[in-house]
Amino acid sequence: MLEKALKGTKTYWTLVISIMVIMGVAFLFYLRQYHYGLGVTGLSRDVTWGFYIAQFTFLVGVAASAVMVVLPYYLHNYKAFGKITILGEFLAIASVIMCMTFIFVDMGQPFRILNVFLHPTPHSLMFWDTVALGGYLLLNIIISRVVLDAERKAIAPPGWIKPVIILSIPWAISIHTVTAFLYAGLAARPFWLTAVLAPRFLASAFSSGPALLILLCLLLRKYTRFDPGKEPIQKLALIATYAMAANVFFILMEFFTALYSDIPEHLMHFEYLFLGLDGKTNLVPWMWTSEILALIALVLLINPGTRRREGTLILACVMVFISIWIDKGMGMVVGGFIPNPLGNVTEYMPTFTELMISLGVYAMGLLLVTGLYKIALSVRGEVRA
Amino acid sequence: MKIDRRKFIKFTGLTAIGLAGTPAARAFTGEDSLLVNEAGRQPSVENPLTAKRWAMVINLKKCIAQDGCTKCIDACHTVHNVPDFGNPKDEIKWIWKESFEHAFHEQEHEFINEALKHAPTLVFCNHCDNPPCVRVCPTQATWKREEDGIVMMDWHRCIGCRYCVVACPYGSRSFNWRDPRPFIKELHPDFPTRVRGVVEKCTFCEERLARGLMPACVEACPEKAMVFGDLEDADSEVRELLRNNYTIRRKPSLGTMPEIYYII
Ligand code: SF4
Ligand code: SF4
Ligand code: SF4
Numbered sequence: 026m027l028e029k030a031l032k033g034t035k036t037y038w039t040l041v042i043s044i045m046v047i048m049g050v051a052f053l054f055y056l057r058q059y060h061y062g063l064g065v066t067g068l069s070r071d072v073t074w075g076f077y078i079a080q081f082t083f084l085v086g087v088a089a090s091a092v093m094v095v096l097p098y099y100l101h102n103y104k105a106f107g108k109i110t111i112l113g114e115f116l117a118i119a120s121v122i123m124c125m126t127f128i129f130v131d132m133g134q135p136f137r138i139l140n141v142f143l144h145p146t147p148h149s150l151m152f153w154d155t156v157a158l159g160g161y162l163l164l165n166i167i168i169s170r171v172v173l174d175a176e177r178k179a180i181a182p183p184g185w186i187k188p189v190i191i192l193s194i195p196w197a198i199s200i201h202t203v204t205a206f207l208y209a210g211l212a213a214r215p216f217w218l219t220a221v222l223a224p225r226f227l228a229s230a231f232s233s234g235p236a237l238l239i240l241l242c243l244l245l246r247k248y249t250r251f252d253p254g255k256e257p258i259q260k261l262a263l264i265a266t267y268a269m270a271a272n273v274f275f276i277l278m279e280f281f282t283a284l285y286s287d288i289p290e291h292l293m294h295f296e297y298l299f300l301g302l303d304g305k306t307n308l309v310p311w312m313w314t315s316e317i318l319a320l321i322a323l324v325l326l327i328n329p330g331t332r333r334r335e336g337t338l339i340l341a342c343v344m345v346f347i348s349i350w351i352d353k354g355m356g357m358v359v360g361g362f363i364p365n366p367l368g369n370v371t372e373y374m375p376t377f378t379e380l381m382i383s384l385g386v387y388a389m390g391l392l393l394v395t396g397l398y399k400i401a402l403s404v405r406g407e408v409r410a
Numbered sequence: 411m412k413i414d415r416r417k418f419i420k421f422t423g424l425t426a427i428g429l430a431g432t433p434a435a436r437a438f439t440g441e442d443s444l445l446v447n448e449a450g451r452q453p454s455v456e457n458p459l460t461a462k463r464w465a466m467v468i469n470l471k472k473c474i475a476q477d478g479c480t481k482c483i484d485a486c487h488t489v490h491n492v493p494d495f496g497n498p499k500d501e502i503k504w505i506w507k508e509s510f511e512h513a514f515h516e517q518e519h520e521f522i523n524e525a526l527k528h529a530p531t532l533v534f535c536n537h538c539d540n541p542p543c544v545r546v547c548p549t550q551a552t553w554k555r556e557e558d559g560i561v562m563m564d565w566h567r568c569i570g571c572r573y574c575v576v577a578c579p580y581g582s583r584s585f586n587w588r589d590p591r592p593f594i595k596e597l598h599p600d601f602p603t604r605v606r607g608v609v610e611k612c613t614f615c616e617e618r619l620a621r622g623l624m625p626a627c628v629e630a631c632p633e634k635a636m637v638f639g640d641l642e643d644a645d646s647e648v649r650e651l652l653r654n655n656y657t658i659r660r661k662p663s664l665g666t667m668p669e670i671y672y673i674i
Binding site for chain 2: 061062063064068069070071073074128131132133134135137138140141143144146148149150151152155207211212213214362365366367368369371
């Protein structure tokens with residue numbers, strides 16, 4: 026089946042090769058980081074995790090969101106998702122691989138990473154996160170392969186795959202929950218020490234993931250013969266709407282607890298993110314952008330008129346995606362480090378090298394999505410000649 | 411290798427016999443109690459210092475009185491090949507002075523004695539009894555040595571994920587953002603240097619204890635402001651000090667049970 030990714034039009038190959046060029050350039054930057062050390066990043070003694078780990082966190086959400094198409098289709102037999110379920114699963118595969126790569130590039134000693142398995146440590150959440158992500162990747166590879174293979178042969182998928190698919194549903198929830206637990210269990214970081222972190226992660230994932238899937242479907246419709254139809258897109262939009270509403274609700278819960286309890290240790294992180302602390306305001310414009318986009322997107326999504334009109338739906342999806350990307354990919358991780366446990370304010374901004382390496386990882390994800398979607402569409406004969 | 415508890419008590423006991431006055435006074439008489447060893451025996455691998463639970467008591471008053479003194483810091487950083495990058499971004503430190511309001515910000519208040527507020531307060535790894543850094547490490551590259559409570563580091567196993575740095579509520583851990591070797595002022599061949607990409611911190615000088623020596627910082631302090639000993643031994647100097655002084659610890663409410671006590 027993989028050979029289907031290797032036959033394509035000129036446009037397809039132009040896309041593939043451009044992505045590979047970006048990856049190649051990014052790899053050179055990674056070599057630089059590998060030889061010099063993580064000092065090439067903007068990280069410091071006070072802000073020890075930054076852009077890489079934040080992208081990892083964000084992408085775990087995208088990966089988990091596949092469950093939003095898998096669950097209705099397989100559990101509720103919602104036939105309209107038949108065409109896009111495989112796209113959700115392939116997006117999950119690409120996202121998990123990006124997650125793993127982001128972890129890899131964040132390691133100080135990347136080639137010792139096997140130590141996590143050589144010395145399995147059940148009391149470390151990082152161990153469980155590795156297990157959860159690895160398992161999820163495996164599940165999705167098996168499921169998508171078996172289902173697509175059956176489709177190609179025009180037969181029903183084998184019966185044993187059903188329980189595997191059912192298993193993948195709670196597993197998807199677990200990857201983002203465990204990722205939230207990486208943060209939410211640390212006495213040292215009051216900003217993350219909140220029980221609503223895992224639910225909030227899930228809500229933001231279930232809105233940003235479907236929003237991305239809508240955009241991908243519409244892109245495919247534009248450039249290939251694939252047509253998801255109106256119904257699944259609208260259903261995805263509805264899912265994104267509810268999830269976004271829940272996400273904004275959880276954010277407001279966070280604000281209430283921090284502001285009303287008025288505990289300085291907790292409050293100071295919010296202060297840093299939204300007002301700035303000690304005159305340091307790097308993230309303030311970002312955070313406000315994120316919140317404002319979230320609110321506008323919510324209005325556009327809740328209002329049935331704007332949700333149904335494609336133009337405004339696309340706008341809303343882009344806003345949801347950017348808003349949540351800023352929230353998780355910039356504010357959530359870095360905000361937990363500022364101020365540091367001693368009350369010192371050290372700011373952080375990713376360096377050019379860091380951004381280039383991250384771009385390379387995203388390019389790799391895009392390459393995977395392109396290749397995998399190509400396979401899916403070729404199997405169904407939906408590729409434009 | 412291990413000397414038994416009785417022998418150890420004898421060692422600390424002998425130290426004390428030579429000194430006069432109350433136990434608390436004894437600890438701070440300024441006499442060189444640390445290098446006195448049993449019956450003239452030299453500190454060596456045959457006579458390691460052992461304990462059930464190592465702990466440190468720091469007399470902050472004495473330390474603050476020595477304005478600008480960095481003897482303990484210099485001693486530690488020299489014997490442990492701690493690099494000096496000269497910039498805060500790459501900084502690695504095992505022991506340093508933090509203003510009182512930062513080291514103890516739960517204790518600080520608006521009208522606190524100005525001198526105390528800005529007083530340089532010695533901080534380093536607390537060798538917590540319930541260490542969150544150990545809990546989170548995915549490779550057990552940092553672990554608590556059960557026999558004496560020291561929170562150890564294995565620089566060959568550490569993958570540099572920095573989860574322990576994130577989990578430490580005291581900022582005690584440093585990461586090697588780049589190759590540290592060119593930045594070591596004077597290389598001490600009997601202690602390993604680290605490579606880029608691993609985490610390091612104070613080790614309570616376990617390598618010195620194994621040779622029968624007190625921690626380098628304790629030994630270097632001219633004021634005897636730092637006292638190191640066994641918390642499980644009721645007759646130890648640290649226990650005497652804890653009995654007779656009001657002491658505080660950093661962020662005790664987090665339940666990490668730090669083993670560094672401060673007399674203020
Ligand atoms: S002070 Fe920090 S590094 Fe040291 S044992 Fe406690 S948590 Fe771990
Ligand atoms: S940086 Fe090293 S010691 Fe710290 S948690 Fe990771 S593997 Fe463990
Ligand atoms: S106990 Fe040893 S390692 Fe720790 S601060 Fe003192 S000299 Fe440094």
